[in-house]
Amino acid sequence: MASPAALRRFLHGLPGVDQVGAEARTATLSTRSIKTTAKAWALDLATSMIDLTTLEGQDTPGKVRALCAKAQRPDPADQTCPAVAAICVYPDMVSTAKQALGHSGVHVASVATAFPSGRSSLDIKLQDTRDAVAAGADEIDMVIDRGAFLAGDFTRVYDEIMAVKQACGSAHLKVIMETGELVTYDNVRRASWLSMLAGADFIKTSTGKIQPAATMPVTLIMLEAVRDFREATGRMIGVKPAGGISTAKDAIKYLVMVNETAGEDWLSPEWFRFGASRLLNDLLMQRAKLTTGRYSGPDYFTLD
Amino acid sequence: MPTSHQQTSAARLDVRKTYKLYIGGAFPRSESGRSYVVEDAKGGFLANASQASRKDARDAVVAARKAFGGWSTRTPYNRGQVVYRIAELLEGRREQFVDEVQRGEGVAKRAARSNVDASIDRLVWYAGWADKVAQVVGGTNPVAGPYFDFSIPEPTGVVAVVAPQDSSLLGLVSVLAPAIVTGNTVVVLTSYERPLPAITLSEVLATSDVPGGVVNVLTGSTSEVAPWLASHMDVNAIDLTGVIEPELAIELEVAAADNLKRVVRPDSETADWNADPGTGRLTRFLETKTVWHPIGI
Amino acid sequence: MAFEYAPAPESRAVVDLKSSYGLFINGDFVEGTGHPFKSVSPATEEVLAEISEASEADVDAAVKAARRAYTRTWSKMSGAERAKYLYRIARILQERSRELAVLESLDNGKPIRESRDVDVPLVAAYFFYYAGWADKLEYALPQSANGGTHPQPLGVAGQIIPWNFPLLMLAWKIAPALACGNTVVLKPAETTSLTALLFAEICQQADLPPGVVNIVTGAGETGRSLVGHPDVDKVAFTGSTEVGKAIARTVAGSNKKVTLELGGKAANIVFDDAPVDQAVEGIVNGIFFNQGHVCCAGSRLLVQESVYDDVLARLKRRMSTLRVGDPLDKNTDVGAINSSEQLAKIRELSQIGEDEGADRWSPTCDLPDRGFWFAPTIFTGVSQAHRIAREEIFGPVLSILTFRTPAEAVEKANNTPFGLSAGVWTDKGSRILWMANQLRAGVVWANTFNRFDPTSPFGGYKESGYGREGGRHGLEAYLAH
Secondary structure, eight states: OOOHHHHHHHHHTSOOOOHHHHHHHHHHHTTOOOOHHHHHHHHHHHHHTEEEEOOOTTOOHHHHHHHHHHHHOSOTTOTTSOOOSEEEEOGGGHHHHHHHHTTSSOEEEEEOSSTTTOOSOHHHHHHHHHHHHHTTOSEEEEEOOHHHHHTTOHHHHHHHHHHHHHHHTTSEEEEEOOHHHHOSHHHHHHHHHHHHHHTOSEEEOOOSSSSSOOOHHHHHHHHHHHHHHHHHHSOOOEEEOBSSOOSHHHHHHHHHHHHHHTOGGGOSTTTBOEEESTHHHHHHHHHHHHHHSSOOOGGGSOOO | OHHHHHHHHHSOOOOOOOBOOBBTTBOOOOTTOOEEEEEOTTSOEEEEEEOOOHHHHHHHHHHHHHHHHHHHTSOHHHHHHHHHHHHHHHHHTHHHHHHHHHHHHTOOHHHHHHHHHHHHHHHHHHHHHTTTHHHHHOEEOOOSSSEEEEEEEEEOSEEEEEOOSSOTTHHHHHHHHHHHHTTOEEEEEOOSSOOHHHHHHHHHHHHSSOOTTSEEEEOSOHHHHHHHHHHOTTOOEEEOTTOOOHHHHHHHHHHHGGGTOEEEOOOSSOOOTTSOOTTHHHHHTEEEEEEEEEOOO | OOOOOOOOBOOSTTOOOOSEEOEEETTEEEOOSSOOEEEEOTTTOOEEEEEOOOOHHHHHHHHHHHHHIIIIIITTSOHHHHHHHHHHHHHHHHHTHHHHHHHHHHHHOOOHHHIIIIIHHHHHHHHHHHHHHTTOGGGTSOGGGGTTSOOEEOSEEEEEOOSSSHHHHHHHHHHHHHHTTOEEEEEOOTTOOHHHHHHHHHHHHTTOOTTSEEEOOOSHHHHHHHHHOTTOOEEEEESOHHHHHHHHHHTTTSSOEEEEEOOOOOEEEEOTTSOHHHHHHHHHHHHHGGGGOOTTOOOEEEEEGGGHHHHHHHHHHHHTTOOBSOTTBTTOSBOOOSOHHHHHHHHHHHHHHHHTTOEEEOOOOOOOSSSOOOOOEEEESOOTTSHHHHSOOOSSEEEEEEESSHHHHHHHHHOSSOOSEEEEEOSOHHHHHHHHHHOOOSEEEESOOSOOOTTSOBOOSGGGEESOBSTTHHHHTTEEO
16 A cells, blocks of 8 residues: 555545445345254354454453353353353453463454554554464464544554554454444445555454444444455455354354355354354354254353 | 508507417428418408428427426526416416406406416416425325435326316416426417417517427317327326317327326316316326435444 | 354244135135145145135236225325324234244245345335324325325226245335225235235235235236236236236236336346455345345446456355255255246256356255246356346346456446346445436435335336336325326
């Protein structure tokens, strides 16, 4: 990307998004009825795509270790239940998580860059990132500077992502756009392209701290963006809706949307994630219903 | 020579008016070269009128179609002014129209005068409708969804009008004005026996601001010309008000079905042209267009 | 990893199919005296039921029943009471919506997703909307349109509806007619009689006075008897332009009022600044909704040449996700063609498209062995001169043309004897309004397509018919003025 003007021209030259049309499309996709074998497959896939998250001021090593145990073996009663994709924590909890997960294959993702507001200097954001990576984070979930984006300073956002990407080293970079603060789908599309051009490995909807967090239409726009980005550059980017997806039914709707928008190439934890905490237990309950034929209850699943 | 000069000044030979067709803003004779004798109500000679042929009808439709794009996209305010201007000019030629109505329809001078006055007033009435009818018959539709949805009337297109046979000016104005004020262009086939006010009206139109081709006036036989208009595939609507033979009216309505013309059937009773016309004729040659657009950010 | 959706069939158990159905005259089901015919499921060719054919005498009996009901009951009833009947019907339609949707999909071949989410909810909505008009008719017309008097019903309406939206077209016809105080004799299309007959049951359930609604089943001959019946005051027809013209000829010289909602060859116009993903959805919805059996289908796609390749690639990719198959499967996007006759017509015109040199493309899709099926198809390299760009195919077949300037788009869009609908896709507001202004079509969808609402007038210009259905305008067709 050359000049700020060229970057602006490019982003504003992207096709517009008609809100009503985009929402109508997701409404139609939501009517897909996923039953029996397809449902079993989708439940396991969704489980394996979860970034099991705790991002609270009250997080402790004990809490994080418990979550790591759950991540590796979500349903202790059922060995066939897949592990989740990653644990998502604050940077200071990365080493605890890393220790707890060992070589389980479950990744450690860390939020960074003055999460969730991103209101800090670039130096501090970069140091935040380096700390997390040094502590063993496999993935970094950064936040963009929404203020700069909304002020039209795309170059600032772009440069910051580039710098963080560099600080990540070999860790994967997920770029959180905080779509609830970008408000329009046109902005979501522009922010998606901006992030991808700047080197994001994943684009992610939300911090989970702002409402609305992930929505179907926002995720639809992002899926279209990664699909079109691959068409244009050959490079594949992952998508992560985060926040607000708490039921198996919703998760399956998202998978249907992935399938029919970006395509089946994205139907793997490598390219699609759910940032969630409550979702896992609902997936487990639905899973139990499919295997046992009866409805389960929350008491039968661990709370961590 | 002095002698002959004296003769003419004693009994001046009057200059008779040639009544021609009015097509595309020009006054041609019928391409067929035919004319017919127009008599007054008592059977006396009034004038020779051109007897339009199918080819004249064809030319008139071409002229009307050509004028449609421009006329239909004028602002309604402008169309209203143009129609009002017709009324102004008619007022200026009031005596001529009174004379023609009186002789053609065989009515008393007083009745003819009131007839002409009513015609002028009707034009004024319709002129005012130009920029109001859309608000009366159009509007927004409160659909159950995030869409802005509105319906507006638009002119149907080229309208063929068989003008009333009896009421040669008021009847004519009453069928013509609502069609053009809403943006249609018209080919009017005048009363066969009483065509003179229509021809004089076309002279008014020619000097008014009505663009050539918006109104085309044919004089001649209904049974000969109307079928060509009824079957013409580039005519969008036909007003059969002036068709008095029921069999011919059916034949014309059947022909009109070939391209699904909007048809105004002849009134079953003699129309009272002095009555309040209502909005009926104003909306006969309007199409409703509905436009949808999403509402979003 | 491929995400294979397991079959998700809607249960047929909710529908109680009888082996044979009679006509609905004067509140009762009676045997027709014509030759009974079979109604088949177009998805499987399974015979669903035997349907009575209404002979001329049966039609006469129905019109007489309607006249009696009109004179003695319906025209004398207050608008408020008529309204309550219509509200009652609307509520029953909602209560029995699943049954109606399943039966519609079974008999018509349309996907259950559409009958459940589009057709049946709209059917109830039309009845609700017009119910509310029944006691407000004095506000419906400009005061002087009828000399300032209270608007009067016309009398007996003869209504003929097509097979593409059997119940919805019934609602478009019956709801405003009844609200205005008319009684009706309605003939459904011969391939899709079943939901109309179920509606007759609903009339019984609502205790609608006998004769207010009469349903006569049969084909063209029955329709001709109805249109030609001397005691019918109003003819309302939705169907082909050819039949529409025949009706216009039949009623010539009579006092019958007529509304015709006929064919179309709508242009769906995509500009280079369109919201492209929504435009692609609009193209797909425009032509593949209801298997393209839609009079206002966007069957001519006009794409600005500068974005042609991109739009085409996106369209093809999107078409590859369309699921064609069992109409009762909740995941089906495109169902069965309604009849073998219609399938033959679609095949014939598609063959003509190929013969005339257009390039044909369909996504790979497995079509069932039995039943009437046609894969979603597009033709590229089409010009205005091709028959597939001029004639209504009434199937899932899209002709794609290009244009360079807005004026050229308008010229091509309007270059047809039809004028029912049009679509415009652009992000530029002033251009939308300019296009909407220029297009000679009764409905213009801008940045959307195939939207319907009871409050929104619908109907065509030129050979697409005359009169409007829906909204306040829809009342004009059923009132004397």
